[in-house]
Amino acid sequence: MFTLIFQTTSQLLFFTCRFGRMANITLSSEARDIAVHPKDLRKQKKIPSIMYGHGIENISLTLDHEAFRKVFKDAGSNTIIDLEVPGGKKHKVLVQDIQKDPVYDTFQHVDFLAVQMTEKLITEIPFEFTGESNAVKNFGGILVTNMDEVEVRCLPGDLVHSIIIDLSKLENIGDSIHLEDITIPKGLEVQSDMASMIVTVQAATEEKEEEAPAEVAMPEASAQKAPEAAAE
Known part of the structure; x- marks a missing residue:
């Protein structure tokens, strides 16, 4: 288990992730x-x-x-x-x-x-999300998951079952976690772009009802009197 400190312009965010290798x-x-x-x-x-x-x-x-x-x-x-x-x-x-x-x-x-324990393979390690984001719970944000697994290259003995990310550390709207923000277990070579975003919290967008255009009052047509024919 490890704790990662990530600096933003407004605050320090503590992202806690953990990983483990399964027993036989x-x-x-x-x-x-x-x-x-x-x-x-x-x-x-x-x-x-x-x-x-x-x-x-x-x-x-x-x-x-x-x-x-x-x-x-x-x-x-x-x-x-x-x-x-x-x-x-x-x-x-x-x-x-x-x-x-x-x-x-x-x-x-x-x-x-x-598999041969001395030959590397490529596989996907899933992310396991736990906890509840304060930005979602109290600020009405929407949790957007961009990745649910990461592709890695490793020896079979270095495989881990999952990487767990604590969503409760996403405090405010706009907070996010990227691959570069987490510690990758020893022996795993990530095949994806380290700048890739894993999860973020976005502001909820309210759909505004389209207002019907106001009716424009049409001027009443003025009655015109037909000219009388000239008497012969």
């Missing part, structure tokens, strides 16, 4: 019987899966749906998982891709990327 997460798998249709596996609350990576052969696997759901809730796609494959060997993997049922929100398929 383990997931077991079974060998997948290719003869069994994926629909039948899903009826058994199993998920068809595959693991691939540099220097290894693809391995078709089956996962327990509930076990994977719990692991993915904690690990997401940017935390190393110790995936145990048939035979007892464990591989360091990341969740590379998932497919979900749009109606039932169940996992349909999972791809794992086996």
Whole structure:
């Protein structure tokens, strides 16, 4: 955990962010019987899966749906998982891709990327926003989030689960936090522009009702008397 002091023209703002590396997460798998249709596996609350990576052969696997759901809730796609494959060997993997049922929100398929701990990779680390901005709560400001994650390059062992930013430190309208305002965890090489804004508070804009144009009184037409025809 760290505290960063950021100077503005009117005040000092204290931005508190923290980050942490997850403890080891383990997931077991079974060998997948290719003869069994994926629909039948899903009826058994199993998920068809595959693991691939540099220097290894693809391995078709089956996962327990509930076990994977719990692991993915904690690990997401940017935390190393110790995936145990048939035979007892464990591989360091990341969740590379998932497919979900749009109606039932169940996992349909999972791809794992086996990583080499000595080879750098590029991934995204999410920001986790906590607290409540005083500018929003008391001054009616609008919180505008410009970034919800940052792309980094790092060794797998240097990955962090998230970077947490305390929104309660945004005191006034116009306050903002940029990438250059936060401390990046050791080992992470940010791939984005450090001047990029993460979050800011803007003033609420009131929509004014358009006033209907005032009716202009038209002058009454003066009655004109037709000239009488001259008598012959």
